[in-house]
Amino acid sequence: MSQLKKSWVDSANSARTPFPLNNLPYGVFSAGDQEPRCGVAIGDMILDVTALENEYFEYASCPVFASGMWNEFMELGSEIWAEFRTKLNEMLKEGSHFQKEIEAHLVPMADAELLMPFAVSEYTDFYAGRQHAANMGAILRGSPDLPANWLHIPIGYNGRASSVVISGTPIHRPNGQRKAPGAEVPSFGPSTRLDIELEMGAIVGKASAFGQPITVDEADDMIFGYVLLNDWSARDIQGWEYQPLGPFQGKAFGTSISPWIVTAAALEPFRAPTPPREQTLLPYLESTKAGLYDINLQVLIQPEGADKSSVIGNTNYTRMYYSAAEQLAHHAVGGCAMNVGDLLGSGTISGPARSEYGSLMEMSWGGQEAFTLDTGEIRTFIEDGDTLTLRGAAKGDGFQIGFGDCVGKILPAVTWPK
Incomplete structure (x- = not known):
């Protein structure tokens, strides 16, 4: 098992920090009246790489970090990704001769506002948790049997990049059409069955050409890093609209991501295989690499006014059936061009025990079985004022690789018509 790498930044050497030297995730921050800046998390500090670019990280003819997004750096390719990570390790490791030169460019995380770390080009959400x-089949159709195609292809749909927001952004309860059981016509109003979906998000760092498929191994090399992802879902709106073309307004109102991009390189020691295949996949979905990562995941809810959160779910990314690389390869197989900054949602991650379910739809079994929070309050779906938090970390020997919390508070629906 991988060991903790020691840093001269003392807070990075604690087993409790999600950001040891082994991690070095990438984010965007603002401190005081500064413009957005690219930074690297190390312990409870942020290394301002925008300030250091001209002297230490000059990889292109013009600055790539000045935009306050990581997209231009991603476009430089995997050799530069590796070179940059190696340089960061040299600068921040225990005993580094760079310490005196760069410690003035460390910003306390507590003094910074975390912003969107990259510009989302396109967003695709999958349905890839067995x-x-x-x-969902048992709840909605009375049978756990899977659709005929499910064991053969990673099912997905194209979502809205414009609705992807950074952790901490409040989400308004969406309005829309929903049809009550037994009603002859639909009604319009706020969703009454508001939900989350616990997911991982994979970020594409290399583009593919229009008309050209890619292999799973190539797709794996194209993934720059990962974030936690909450694909908020209005189950009643979705239930009325999704046939025959799938989700639309029930999903388009908000998708939250965690603030730090944890690189594929940082997660490499935690590689894990996909589960045994119940049906042999077609050759274009075969791979020589293990496709998942051993990442512990958690869902918490805190009602408005409560002094603590309740843990309502614990699971692991290895519960997925299809890997992000398999999803990406399938996405491109028909000739769809993949862009730098594309975001792929894994689909809801649930395990076999109820304590491992990744959505309230499952936890309450479609709203039929209410559950009690640590505060004594009852829930089936999300109520106004509730704050939902996703957490995730890969556990090493005396350290962890974390993402930062993915948080969203639900605000009341906007009054309509105005």
Whole structure:
């Protein structure tokens, strides 16, 4: 198992920090009246790489960090990604001769506002968790049997990049059409079955050409890093609209991501295989690499006015059936060009036990079985004022690789018509 790498930044050497030297995730921050700046998390500090670019990280003819986004750096390619990470390790490791030169460019994380770390080019959400798919079938159709195509292809749909927001951004309860059981016509109003979906988000760092498929191994090399992802879902709106073309307004009102991009390189020691295949996949979905990562995941809810959160779910990314690389390869197989900054949602991650379910739809079994929070309050779906938090970390020997919390508070629906 990988060991903790020691840093001269003392807070990075604690087993409790999600940001040891082994991690070095990438984000964007603002401190005081500064413009957005690219930074690297190390312990409870942020290294301002925008300030250091001209002297230490000059990889292109013009600055790539000045935009306050990581997209231009991603476009430089995997050799530069590796070179940059190696340089960061040299600068921040225990005993580094760079310490005196760069410590003035460390910003306390507590003094910084975290912003969107990259510009989302396109957003695609998948439905690739085996247990979640079976649960949804049992809840909605009375049978856990999977759709005929499910064990053969990673099912997905194209979402809205404009609705992807950084952790901490409040989400308004969406309005829309929903049809009550037994009603002859639909009604319009705020969703009454508001939900989350616990997911991982994979960020594409290399583009593919229009008309050209890619292999799973090539797709794996194209993934720059990962974030936690909450694909908020209005189950009643979705239930009325999704046939025959799938989700639309029930999903388009908000998708939250965690603030730090944890690189594929940082997660490499935690590689894990995909589960045994129940059906042999077609050759274009075959790979020589293990496709998942051993990342512990958690869902918490805190009602408005409560002094603590309740843990309502614990699971692991290895519960997925399809890997991000398999999803990416399938996405491109028909000739779809993949862009730098594309975001792929894994689909809801649920395990076989109820304590491992990744959505309230499953936890309450479609609203039929209410559950009690640590505060004594009852829930089936999300209520106004509730704050939902996703957490995730890969556990090493005396350290962890974390993402930062993915947080969203639900505000009341906007009054309509105005």
